[in-house]
Amino acid sequence: xxxxxxxxxxxxCPHPEPVDKDSHVVLVDGSGYIxxxxxxxxxxxxxxxxxxxxxxxxxxNMLFKLLREQTDAARPTHFAVIFDASGTTFRNxxxxxxxxxxxxxxxxxxxxxPLTRExxxxxxxxxxxxxxxxxxxxxxxxxxxxxxxxxxxxxxxxDKDLMQLVSDRVQMLDTMKNRAIGIPEVQDKFGVGPDKVIxxxxxAGDSVDNVPGVPGIGVKTxxxxxxxxxxxxxxxxxxxxxxxxxxxxxxxxxxEQARISRDLVTLKTDINVEVPLSDLACCDPEPDVLFEFLDxxxxxxxxxxxxxxxxxxxxxxxxxxxxxxxxxxxxxxxxPAMAETPxxxxxxxxxxxxxxxxxRLTHWIERAYATGIVAVDLETDGLDSRAANMVxxxxxxxxxxxCYIPLAHVGADGGDMFGGAAPKQIPMxxxxxxxxxxxxxxxxxxxxxxxKYDLGVFAxxxxxxxxxxxxxxxxxxxxxxxxxxxxxxxxxxxxxxSPISFKDIAGTGKAQKTFDQIALSEATPYAAEDADxxxxxxxxxxxxxxxxxxxxxxxxxxxxxxxxxxxMENNGIKVDRAVxxxxxxxxxxxxxxxxxEATELAGEKFNLGSPKQLGEILFGKMGLEGGKKTKTGAxxxxxxxxxxxxxxxEKLPQVxxxxxxxxxxxxxxxxxxxxxxxxxxxxxxxxxxLASTTTGRLSSSDPNLQNIPIRTEDGxxxxxxxxxxxxxxxxxxDYSQIELRLLAHVADLPTMKQAFSDxxxxxxxxxxxxxxxxxxxxxxxxxxxxxxxxxxxxxGISAFGLANxxxxxxxxxxxxxxxxxxxxxxxxxxxxxxxxxxxxxGYVTTLFGRKCHIxxxxxxxxxxxxxxxxxxxxxPIQGAAADIMRRAMIRMPxxxxxxxxxxxxxxxxxxxxxxVPEGNxxxxxxIAKTTMEGAAMPAVNISVPLVVDAKAASNWNDAH
DNA sequence: GACATCACG
DNA sequence: GACGTACGTGATGTCG
Numbered sequence: 001x002x003x004x005x006x007x008x009x010x011x012x013c014p015h016p017e018p019v020d021k022d023s024h025v026v027l028v029d030g031s032g033y034i035x036x037x038x039x040x041x042x043x044x045x046x047x048x049x050x051x052x053x054x055x056x057x058x059x060x061n062m063l064f065k066l067l068r069e070q071t072d073a074a075r076p077t078h079f080a081v082i083f084d085a086s087g088t089t090f091r092n093x094x095x096x097x098x099x100x101x102x103x104x105x106x107x108x109x110x111x112x113x114p115l116t117r118e119x120x121x122x123x124x125x126x127x128x129x130x131x132x133x134x135x136x137x138x139x140x141x142x143x144x145x146x147x148x149x150x151x152x153x154x155x156x157x158x159d160k161d162l163m164q165l166v167s168d169r170v171q172m173l174d175t176m177k178n179r180a181i182g183i184p185e186v187q188d189k190f191g192v193g194p195d196k197v198i199x200x201x202x203x204a205g206d207s208v209d210n211v212p213g214v215p216g217i218g219v220k221t222x223x224x225x226x227x228x229x230x231x232x233x234x235x236x237x238x239x240x241x242x243x244x245x246x247x248x249x250x251x252x253x254x255x256e257q258a259r260i261s262r263d264l265v266t267l268k269t270d271i272n273v274e275v276p277l278s279d280l281a282c283c284d285p286e287p288d289v290l291f292e293f294l295d296x297x298x299x300x301x302x303x304x305x306x307x308x309x310x311x312x313x314x315x316x317x318x319x320x321x322x323x324x325x326x327x328x329x330x331x332x333x334x335x336p337a338m339a340e341t342p343x344x345x346x347x348x349x350x351x352x353x354x355x356x357x358x359x360r361l362t363h364w365i366e367r368a369y370a371t372g373i374v375a376v377d378l379e380t381d382g383l384d385s386r387a388a389n390m391v392x393x394x395x396x397x398x399x400x401x402x403c404y405i406p407l408a409h410v411g412a413d414g415g416d417m418f419g420g421a422a423p424k425q426i427p428m429x430x431x432x433x434x435x436x437x438x439x440x441x442x443x444x445x446x447x448x449x450x451x452k453y454d455l456g457v458f459a460x461x462x463x464x465x466x467x468x469x470x471x472x473x474x475x476x477x478x479x480x481x482x483x484x485x486x487x488x489x490x491x492x493x494x495x496x497x498s499p500i501s502f503k504d505i506a507g508t509g510k511a512q513k514t515f516d517q518i519a520l521s522e523a524t525p526y527a528a529e530d531a532d533x534x535x536x537x538x539x540x541x542x543x544x545x546x547x548x549x550x551x552x553x554x555x556x557x558x559x560x561x562x563x564x565x566x567x568m569e570n571n572g573i574k575v576d577r578a579v580x581x582x583x584x585x586x587x588x589x590x591x592x593x594x595x596x597e598a599t600e601l602a603g604e605k606f607n608l609g610s611p612k613q614l615g616e617i618l619f620g621k622m623g624l625e626g627g628k629k630t631k632t633g634a635x636x637x638x639x640x641x642x643x644x645x646x647x648x649x650e651k652l653p654q655v656x657x658x659x660x661x662x663x664x665x666x667x668x669x670x671x672x673x674x675x676x677x678x679x680x681x682x683x684x685x686x687x688x689x690l691a692s693t694t695t696g697r698l699s700s701s702d703p704n705l706q707n708i709p710i711r712t713e714d715g716x717x718x719x720x721x722x723x724x725x726x727x728x729x730x731x732x733x734d735y736s737q738i739e740l741r742l743l744a745h746v747a748d749l750p751t752m753k754q755a756f757s758d759x760x761x762x763x764x765x766x767x768x769x770x771x772x773x774x775x776x777x778x779x780x781x782x783x784x785x786x787x788x789x790x791x792x793x794x795x796g797i798s799a800f801g802l803a804n805x806x807x808x809x810x811x812x813x814x815x816x817x818x819x820x821x822x823x824x825x826x827x828x829x830x831x832x833x834x835x836x837x838x839x840x841x842g843y844v845t846t847l848f849g850r851k852c853h854i855x856x857x858x859x860x861x862x863x864x865x866x867x868x869x870x871x872x873x874x875x876p877i878q879g880a881a882a883d884i885m886r887r888a889m890i891r892m893p894x895x896x897x898x899x900x901x902x903x904x905x906x907x908x909x910x911x912x913x914x915x916v917p918e919g920n921x922x923x924x925x926x927i928a929k930t931t932m933e934g935a936a937m938p939a940v941n942i943s944v945p946l947v948v949d950a951k952a953a954s955n956w957n958d959a960h
Numbered sequence: 961g962a963c964a965t966c967a968c969g
Numbered sequence: 970g971a972c973g974t975a976c977g978t979g980a981t982g983t984c985g
Contacts, residue, residue, distance in 0.1 A: 609982055611964055630964075638965065664966060668980055689978095697969085697977060704979045707968035715967080739969090739976095792975060801975030863973060874976040878969090882977095909969045909977085 017281030019078060021150030025280065026066060026076035027139045029157035030127070031084040033059060033175075034116050036158070038109050040176060046298050052108035053297055056115045060294070060302060062175050063123045066156065067282070068309050076154075078280040080126040080142070082135040083117065089134055094263050097210050115297075122293040124285035128275055133268065136161055140267035143170055145277050160189065161209070164197040164267060177858075185860060191223025199232040202262035211261050214254045216246060232262060300345055301496035342540060345495040346400070352528035353403040354520050356424045361405060361431060365438045367397045375402075375447040375535035376439070376465065378454045379527050381514040384702070385456035386570065386678055386685050390428070391516045392523065393435065396531035404527040407431055409516050423520050432461055439465040447471065447538040449487045449530070452562035452690060456570055470562055471534055472691050474541040477554040481694035481843070481853030481875075491533045494540055499533055500526045553849045556939070557696070557886040564889055564904075565688050565698075571903045572683030573705070573913070577674055579721035584670035587662040587714075594659040601652040608659050611637045617652075624650065640804075665709060669718045676703045688907070695875050696850050696882035697909060706908045710960070719957035728901070729921050732959035733928045733950035734911035737762055738881045739794050741944045746847065746876060747830035751823070756944040763787040769823040770816065789816055793827060794877055796870025831873050838872035846879035847940045848887075881910065884946070888912070888935035895931045899923055913956065921952035 019025060037058035044054035069075045091098045120127040128138060139162060143153045147169050155162055158174035163186045166172060172181035179185075187193055190200045203222035205213020217225075225242075229235040236258060239251035251258075294303045355361050368374035375396040382388030389408060396402035407428045411421050438444055439458070446468040448454050458465055475485040483493065491497050505522045506513045515523065545551040599605050602621070606613045615635025619627035624645060628636045637656075645653040676684050686705040688698045700706040708722070709715025724730045740762055744752035755765040764778045767786035773779070785806060792802045803813035821828045835857070838844050843853040852875035856868040889907060896902040899920050906913035912932070916924045932948045953959040 607983080610984085612983075632963070634964080636964090660965080664981080667982075668967065672980080693977060695977065699978055701979060704968085707966090707979065709967060711968080734969095795976040796974090798974050800973070805975070862971095866972095866974065870974075870976065878977060881969095911969085 015281055015283060016276070016278040017077065018278045019146050019149045019151045023077045023146065023149070023151035024075065025078040025142065025146040025151050025153045025277075026080075027142055027153065027155050028063075028066075028079075028081040028125075029135055029139060029155065029159060029162065030059075030081040030116060030120065031135050032157050032159050033062065034109070034112060036176060038106065038112070048298070052112060053115065055109065055112045056119060056297060057299060057302075058176075059116045060119045060123075060297070060299060062156070063119060063125065064302060064306060064309075066175070067123060067125070076282055078146070078151075078277070079282045080128050080275075080280040081116075081120040082138045082142075083113075083127065083129040084135045085129040085131045085133065089132055089137075090268075091134070091264050095212075095260055097212075098264060099209050102210075118293060119297075122285060122290045124283040124290075126275060126280050128273075128280075130271070130274060133271055137268040137271055138273065140165055140269045141271040141273055142277055142280070144269040149277075161201070161206075161265060161267070163189065164194055164201075164265075166194040179858075179860075188860070190219060192226055196226050196231065198262060198266050199226045199235075201265040202232050202258050203235075205261055206265070209264070211264050212254075212257050213261050214250050214258050216250050221247070232258065304496050342495070345497055345536075347495075347497055347529065347532070348400045349525040349529060351400045351402075352525055352532070354524040355403045355405040356426065358426055358430060358434065360403075361426060361434055364395050364397070364403050364405075365434060367401070368395065368438055368444055369441075371397045372443060373397070373445045373447065373535075373538075374438075375531040375538065376451075376454065376468075377448065377527065377531045377534060378457050379404075379515045379523070380457060381408075381516050384685075384687070385453050385566070386460070386572075386681070388457065389516075390457055390461065391514075392527060393431070394527045394531035396528070396535040399536060400532060402528035402532040402535075404520075404524040405431060406520055406523065409518070409520060409523070432463065436463050439463055442467060445469060447535055449534045449537070450691075452566050452569075452688075455562055455566040459566060459570055464563075466563070468562070469538060469542075469559065471537040471541060473558040473562070474538070474545060474554060476691035477550040477558050477850070478541065478544055478548055479853065480691070480696070480851060481855065485691045487530065487533060487537070490537055494537060495533075497533070499529050502526070548851075550849065550851060553851075553883075557848065557850065557883055557890070558690070560890045561690055561886060564893060565690065567893065568904050568906070569685050569687060571905050571915070572678065572681055572685035573905045573915070574682065574723050574725055575673055575677055575684045576721045576723050577677065580670045580674050580718070583717055583721070584666055584674075587666040587670060590662045591659055591666070594655050594662070597655045598652060598659065601655060608656060609663065611635070614656060618645070622652070661712070661714065665715055665718065669709065669715075673703060673718075673721070686906070693882075694852050694871070695879040696846065696852070696886065697878065698882075698907060700907075705906055708956070716957055719960075720955050722956035724915050724954055727918055728915050729918050729952045729954060730905075730956055730959050731914040731916055731921055731924050731928065731950060731952045732911055732956065733914070733925065733932060733948050734908075735881070735885075735932065736947045736949055738884065738910050738946065739877050740790055741942070741946060742847070742877050742880045743794060743830075745943050746880070747824075747826045749824045749826045753944050763790060766790055766820075770819050785816070789820055792817075793820065794874060796831070796873035798866075798870070834872050834876060835869050838868070844872050844875050846876050846883055847936075847942075848880065848883040850879050850883055852876070852879050884935045885910065885912075885932075887939075888932045891931050891935065892928070895927050896924060899927070913959070916952075925950040925952065 034055045037055040044057055045052050066076065067079065117127045130138060136159065139155055143155060143165050146153050147167065151169070153170040155165065155170065155172045156175055157172055158177070162172060163181065166181065166183055166186050168183070174181065183194060186197060190197050192200055200219060200222040201211065203214050203217045203225065204219045205211045225235055229238060236251065236255045239248060239255065242248040242251065290306065291303065294306065353360070355364060377394040378390060379392040379394065380388035381391050391408045392404055392406040394402060394404050406423065406425045409423055409425060439446060440463065446465045448468055448470055450472045451468050451470045455465060471490070472485045475483065475490055488499055488501065491499050505518055505526050506515070545554050595608060598608055602617045606617060608614065612634055614637050618624050618637070619635050626644060628641065630636050639657060642653040642657050646657065673684060678685055684703065684705070686700045687702050688700055690698060692699050709718050741756055744756060751769065752762065755762055763783050763786045764775055766789065767773060767778060767782045768775050770786060771782055773782055788805050789802065792805070797817055799810050799814040799817060802816065803810040806813065834844055838854045838857045842857070843851040845851055854868050854872045854875065856864040857872060859865045859868065885907065889904070889912070892904050896904070899916060902914060902916040902920060902924050904912060905915050912928065914924055914928065929948045929950055933946045936942050936946065951959050
């Protein structure tokens with residue numbers, strides 16, 4: 001569409017604004033964007049008529065986002081979208097083959113071109129095009145004009161042809177990758193600064209645009225030559241000096257072709273533009289025009305966002321029938337794009353029902369039977385699934401078809417919370433009796449969000465829902481490391497809908513109400529909405545599991561877990577108060593003594609728990625050398641620093657270290673654990689999070705039972721307090737060296753695999769390989785070094801890290817690493833392959849197919865990228881170990897079912913703790929070992945044996 | 961609530 | 970050549 005054939009294009013701006021040094025001119029490469037959006041984004045079609053609008057959708061979102069930038073620095077003062085006009089350009093006259101090898105424009109993209117122009121104008125931005133010129137030339141002209149007036153310019157594009165425009169005032173922004181391109185990025189890409197980009201492109205050519213360049217010269221060689229000779233003309237003039245025969249001949253023979261190429265790639269900066277720069281000034285969009293457009297496109301979520309942003313428009317008329325659906329991506333497994341938003345999102349809280357009699361409850365249960373699927377959510381008066389009491393149940397059977405069944409609300413409706421009568425409710429026993437058959441019916445799928453919690457509460461009422469799906473775990477299988485899996489955040493991302501927050505109805509802080517105190521009129525919309533959202537999330541995520549190839553991971557290592565973990569959490573472990581109390585007072589005494597010592601050494605009383613005060617005393621008052629500041633400017637007083645100081649013979653640092661040791665043990669363990677003993681069970685019940693790590697590990701909290709001390713003698717004593725019930729015994733079973741075994745398998749390290757098969761001490765073997773010491777003569781210090789290196793490899797080793805850990809020089813550490821790579825070829829390849837996988841896909845995968853998303857792997861900041869690379873190297877190893885443990889845990893309940901009274905209590909990453917009646921310990925050890933050692937099978941046949949050590953004892957300390 | 965520190969695998 | 974780094978977690982106390 002050319003400028004003069006479309007009366008809407010290139011219209012003057014109603015409010016021209018001169019560009020000056022305070023201006024920020026944003027120029028969008030509209031044509032470039034639409035092609036990229038078309039190929040990169042999932043195909044969307046308007047539901048009403050199948051009109052393809054995916055690229056328009058992406059384009060509109062981008063416009064909106066740019067135009068409502070919140071910071072002054074980022075907000076544009078001038079904004080235009082520049083398009084290619086149809087027809088030939090001056091470049092075709094220079095070189096008739098220019099862009100001749102471009103393929104046909106896809107058919108379903110063509111109708112989207114006029115729509116993007118329309119979107120541009122609807123958002124109040126200028127849409128610019130000119131016959132005979134490409135968008136790039138117009139952008140170049142405007143950019144140079146603005147630059148000359150001292151303005152900042154941002155070009156929205158990732159087209160390398162525009163990189164010649166970059167300067168200290170002009171930067172590019174790739175909105176799809178959210179990457180800024182400035183001078184350093186150009187330097188990275190071309191090996192020269194922006195001012196020499198043209199010379200590089202003239203030599204290297206471009207197969208996409210059919211720019212010929214000089215044969216045999218690519219970007220690397222071109223950069224080499226330009227850096228040596230300065231510019232293209234000099235190079236061509238002195239081409240005879242070049243040593244390499246072929247290169248010299250080509251440069252001479254194709255000199256003219258290089259010059260033509262230069263004319264092709266050089267952007268015109270002197271176009272006599274029809275629309276002056278000042279006319280690009282931003283205008284507020286006309287709400288009527290904008291909403292009409294968005295409505296016609298059926299962009300629901302964007303409509304909502306726009307309305308929220310400009311506070312205009314009303315609900316009526318914009319709520320169309322909907323709308324955008326995504327076409328499936330056949331076999332595609334692209335970079336982990338955010339799930340695109342479905343547009344049929346209308347939440348109608350008025351349709352939610354508060355169920356207060358058994359007839360209505362029966363009605364809802366029948367609906368669940370009719371649909372075969374029901375979202376279930378429990379409301380309780382607390383967050384701890386053992387201490388909390390059930391307050392109500394929510395069900396959802398379809399969009400907006402949800403109900404809340406209050407069961408234990410106190411008087412709040414129509415009375416004060418002390419004197420008011422409780423609202424009308426179905427007696428809990430009656431309601432649960434009615435619900436139980438449906439919840440346990442194997443033909444009805446129950447859908448929950450973090451269903452482990454609900455299962456735990458239901459279990460205390462002897463209800464065991466099955467089968468079930470868990471939306472949190474679906475999201476985890478799909479997006480671990482990329483997105484959070486909380487319901488509110490998912491709802492916002494997927495539907496653009498923020499559910500009522502608990503704080504809104506319960507308040508915050510000390511005055512926060514528990515759910516049973518909330519009036520039904522408020523409780524119903526909140527509670528029913530959670531079930532409604534959960535069911536919708538399920539429908540949205542379920543097909544994605546297959547599309548994104550994580551269905552097996554979800555089904556085998558995620559979905560079965562909540563029931564198993566809920567059972568473990570409910571089991572809890574017995575803790576001996578007396579042992580902890582005695583330790584607590586021991587530690588307190590030790591601390592008191594150390595405090596006196598510290599006061600004396602420092603010459604004043606100070607708070608030993610304050611790193612700030614300590615730093616002042618050590619490095620200020622006492623004037624010790626070797627102090628380092630943290631990034632916030634405080635003195636570092638971590639264990640490493642104090643260790644170094646202690647090694648110089650200084651007394652105070654060691655006293656502090658000892659004091660901290662006892663302070664940690666006392667506050668975090670002896671004192672805190674006692675407070676965590678559940679009054680009903682007399683045991684400690686941790687809570688495991690199934691979806692909070694990036695690698696598939698579980699985490700434990702309230703209290704964390706995965707970090708009970710073991711490495712020091714004092715700390716170990718705390719484990720004496722973890723005991724078996726009378727007449728029972730504890731069994732601890734842990735995988736031996738599972739991560740190193742997995743490393744040997746995935747990196748294919750023959751020497752290491754052989755050692756594991758032979759049952760050789762792996763650290764000694766490593767030491768022997770690296771330092772040439774015979775296994776029989778191995779000394780502890782050498783073995784310790786090798787052990788540190790083995791761990792380092794798993795963590796994505798760096799010379800600095802290893803040096804730090806072993807207290808050796810960096811060059812020495814560097815030599816160790818080099819020698820490790822030589823002795824274990826395969827490691828290097830594994831590391832490179834893994835990093836490359838992460839770069840390509842944005843995630844790495846474990847042996848079992850779990851995806852671990854890695855952020856920052858292509859970041860231009862070396863630190864950020866380095867961190868991401870180490871994560872990428874570690875994640876498949878830690879993740880595979882986690883997968884194996886999950887598989888073992890999932891099989892364990894059935895495996896130990898024959899041992900009456902045997903219970904699984906705890907998981908500590910590579911260890912499981914059981915409680916079993918005395919006399920059955922040997923049976924349990926046998927079964928636990930077999931189950932754990934065989935847990936990778938049949939999915940993966942690990943090429944080294946997995947070995948589990950297990951031991952029974954009356955307390956956790958002795959079980960090791 | 962951020963930060964520093966330290967417990968675990 | 971300089972830059973900061975071991976991987977994954979959660980709980981505690983201090984301090985603004």
